[in-house]
Amino acid sequence: MSFSDSGSYSNGGDHKSFRQITRERLLYEMLMPEKNGTPMKVLVLDNFTLKIISSAAKMSEISQQGVSLVELITRRRQPMTSFDAIFFIQPTESNVNAFLSDMTGKSPLYKKAFVFFSSPVSRSLVTLIRKDMRAMKRISALKEMNLEYISMDIQGFVTNNENALEDLYSDEENHQRADECLNVVAKRIATVLASLKEYPFVRYRGAKALDASTMTTYRELIPTKLAAGVWNCLARYKQTIEDFPQTETCELLILDRSIDQIAPLIHEWTYDAMCHDLLKMEGNKYTYEVPSNSGGDPEMREVILDEEDPIWVELRDVHIADASERLHEKMTNFVSKNKAAQLKHSSK
Structure with a gap:
């Protein structure tokens, strides 16, 4: 490596x-x-x-x-x-x-x-x-x-390995199951780089023993093992994928949660995080009820929150307080320019 x-x-x-x-x-x-x-x-x-x-x-x-x-x-x-x-x-x-x-x-x-x-x-x-x-x-x-891999938005992706946390960090260590999990994650990360046609320097946080008598645990070796798995996949791509770079083009940094132990304790207050916390969403799909025009049962509507929605793209990474103010301004401007909205508003 x-x-x-x-x-x-x-x-x-x-x-x-x-x-x-x-x-x-x-x-x-x-x-x-x-x-x-x-x-x-x-x-x-x-x-x-x-x-x-x-x-x-x-x-x-x-x-x-x-x-x-x-x-x-x-x-x-x-x-x-x-x-x-x-x-x-x-x-x-x-x-x-x-x-x-x-x-x-x-x-x-x-x-x-x-x-x-x-x-x-x-x-x-x-x-x-x-x-x-x-x-x-x-x-x-x-x-x-x-x-x-599953692309989440214009920049992010997930490997969709739902049991990774349990497989890698369970109190009852199962090295065979953990190795299999890391192999899957490494393979899927490598396919991201294959799509991007990027051949990175692979950097990772190595395990450091406190002293010569301290045993290195499997958990401490996870970044090392994942880095090795990704690197092995990339070495194969150099030989099998047409036009794949033969020299390094970028850097891939592999860390574990110990590099930032505060993040899990801090709640995200972005518009994106609040939507997923407070609304019953399936992935990026939100389902809600609207009153029926005929007076019958409420109708169910679906909306997809993705790059096709310009307001979602604008606000998803904004703090919820700022997002609320911007939404209020947008609604006020919309009502002031839309006659149907004005009639609906005045009827209330």
Whole structure:
């Protein structure tokens, strides 16, 4: 593992947000009709890749790329033998077996298959696919997308490893389970760098024993192990991904919570934090009731708080007190300029 004190930055070019880069990879690198032969296709996902693509692209954008139907690989599906299928799946044995079942037998579900794996595929799974000659005849593309993260906004992402805290910091240490967790997190962080085409200097907080007689605990080694996992993935990318940088372009800093022990005790008072604390939200979706015009039961409405909402983008990182004042000003200006709002306001 190489950790240099000097660093450099990528050359830049046209600036694109993180979510935009993710969306373009999914839409144009994976779903582009010209690359996949037929104008209409079926997109087959697993539960995790469904979250990936839902976080970055809208259904309308997916449809514009020639996708007529989105299916889950875990569910029973009707044959569509005149359609090609794009499989965007994690490289697991269960997914590969399900894919092979779809494309073999007397009546395969689809005409051709374009298979995109969300992360690197093991040799054993590649061998499993190659052994099935019936499926091989129907595979038109087999590629590692290296895109296994969920983009939260224009800058942030999550690895969606919900049990990481328990796996890594549980009182009952299970090193095998913790190692497996770190491998998953490292792999998914590496796919972020693959999408960004960045090859970083990997820096981490090393474990420091109090004295020669003090044993280093597993928890203290977590940044070291995670750094090693990310670095191993990046070393592979240098050899397998076209146009991937061969020299370091940025820096990746890996720390643990001990670097800032105060943060968990301080409550966030931003507009974003208050919405998630006080409202019943599912991800970035907020559902609320509005009175019915006919006098019946209240109607349910949904709103998505994301980059498509300019007010959300403006206020999400603002302190709740400042956000409240700005919202009041916006509402006052709106009422003063909108006749329908003025009539509604005067009727009250």
